[in-house]
Amino acid sequence: MAEDAEVPGNRAPLYWGLAFVTAMFGAGFGARFAGLGGIWTMLVMLPPMLLLIPLVRSTERGGDFGGCTSPALKKYNRRGLIWAFSYVGALFFAISVNKAWQPEGPLLWLIAVLPALPIVYFVWSLHRYLVEETDEYLRMRYVGQALFGLGLLLIVATVWGFLESFKVVPHVESWMVVPVWAIGLGLAQIAQRVRGS
């Protein structure tokens, strides 16, 4: 038979992913330790963000090599880069404007909502992926990952919410829902890789 097909493992995305998470947390804690505030923290966080580019590229290369990618998935990954960098840019802009001009009224509302717009784009891109994906197995895998992320988010948010109500833990801003969901998505991806499914 022609070259038969165990789907080969590819660790490069895992290493880039680890490098990204480590650099982001390292920069975040470093900035806090150095006593940096708003805009400066954002500036320090920008270089680690660039690691997203090799992460996405290595994921695509790995997908091509392992036969586990599709045009829709590639498009989704590219859209992921767009919203991630737009998010950082919008956050940077909103913090800068707020600090420099202390806007009030409708302008303050507009500035405050600005960083959320890339997340709206992200939700749209997630919807588009599920519509555009013609490979039903890849689509099923992604739905499973997304549901795992959602389940984790519901549990973490509910448990944390009650702990907060009983004043056991400090308040956490609600925009943390997306990172928590993304962590769940990542954990589900790792679990699928380990299980070989």
Place this chain on the structure above:
Amino acid sequence: MRNRLKVLRAERNWSQGDLAERLEVSRQSVNAIETGKYDPSLPLAFRIADVFGLRIEEIFLKD
């Protein structure tokens, strides 16, 4: 559900990649179907049957 994909591929000297290309799905999908980790939908099962020139029940078997 069991299937005869591996045997049918072998008879035609096709790799999983070759079959994936014919079905317009990822190689991982073919691997998952072949190893019984994933049961295809009816439309995909029909496409698989068409590619092999067989009926669905000649490829997919009840446990």
